[in-house]
Amino acid sequence: MELKLYDTLTREKRMFAPLDPSRVRMYVCGPTVYDFAHIGNARPVIVFDVLFRLLRHLYGVDKVTYVRNITDVDDKINARAAERGVAIRELTEETYRNFVEDVAALGCLAPTVEPRATEHISEMKTLIERLIASGNAYVAEEHVLFSVPSMPEYGRLSKRSLDEMVAGARVDVAPYKRDPMDFVLWKPSKTGEPGWPSPAGIAAPGRPGWHIECSAMSWKHLGETFDIHGGGIDLEFPHHENEIAQSRCAFHTPLMANFWMHNGFLQVEGEKMSKSLGNFFTIREVLADWQGDVIRLAMLSSHYRQPINWTVKGLEEAEKALANFFDAASADAEPRPAPGVLEALADDLNTPKAISEMHALRNAAGRKALAGTLAFFGFRQGAFAQWRDASVPAPALPVDEIDRRIAARLSARQARNFAEADRIRDELAALGVVLKDSKDGTTWELAR
């Protein structure tokens, strides 16, 4: 099976082959742990979980290393901890635990490694020293800055020229920067802020800039170059552009990751998600109303690079589709996804196409393959069924009373008193009990 993936750097779908044939290495930018993750954060988590599963299927479970970092040093974290009056470590650990719970509820596998930024300060400092030594970074007023003009290919990922960026710049430039585009690798810590002994002979304690942590952690856990780097499209610039500059200049390599993958943005009910519009939802809030598998399917019903419109209608449709899938799937699943599904996924993770293939398996011949496909995707019938049963109200009548009325209706039908039979059925329907007649008798279920 040939896997094709779209690479943001070259703007084309290319055949994927691991740089090191014996293993596949993937890095995805993870959360900054200061608050509950929102539904937009769930998209890359789910998308790259599917890619992780696909790679494990194609190359072997123990051949794929998936690294997703935890950013636990950041100004927003400092501000939130101060606001709540808790220790930074307490805030980051609590937020991380919540994130892990949310992500597990969405049916995602744990990455192979979840490194924390604060546990990689020494790697960051090593990179910074190297960049200074190679002339790609400089010290100014206790900061270490990356010199963007020293990197000729800067802007290649985001397709921006330095001239365009300077021309369009809206921000004031810090006076100590040699070039307006230069960005911070290390900055001094004020009293009360987390700080570490600084590199480059800077006396004052400091802390890392945002971008350097990903270069350090991917280096430590995957090496100087690796196969896939993923994240949201909003990270393309400046974050990923800066990671590339740091890593390539520090290691003198022509590339950092062989494939750069970016998922599209999420909107809510056709509008930008924002707190001011009142349409901002955390994963936890959505999980209060919808089971994780429903959220997962709804998220995968759009191609990952397309923008996705997050709507209640979409969730309702996902629930319906999931119910249909589980109804059709047999208990004895094949230990693999269906070939058609695999083929769709191998074409740059075309999940909508894969889902349409799953619909095609909802027949007698496809039941085992469908079950295998559902398992492959991480859908969990038990959790879904349990949630669905709990989501309908209990019948307003005791079960034996329902049975008694069904028997009464049967008598009426046998006497061809259909008016009475229909009256009983309507009465039960009004109480939320829906009858179904079949050759084998009458069954009932609760109205949804």
Added chain:
RNA sequence: GGCCACGUGGCGGAGUGGUUACGCAGCGGUCUGCAAAACCGUUUACCCCGGUUCAAUUCCGGGCGUGGCCUCCA
């Protein structure tokens, strides 16, 4: 303001230089005393204007709209 994306039928959403996506909803039918469920069938499409082409929803240019980045942000 600069740069980068996206714009498909009632809704969601793939894909393609000429041929069925698929799902939901709707409509028709089979079954049923009638329903429900199930099954079968089925209508509506490619933002606008140019260009290239025998042929464009698909390629190119312009416009409009939406979104992203440029500043913390997935």
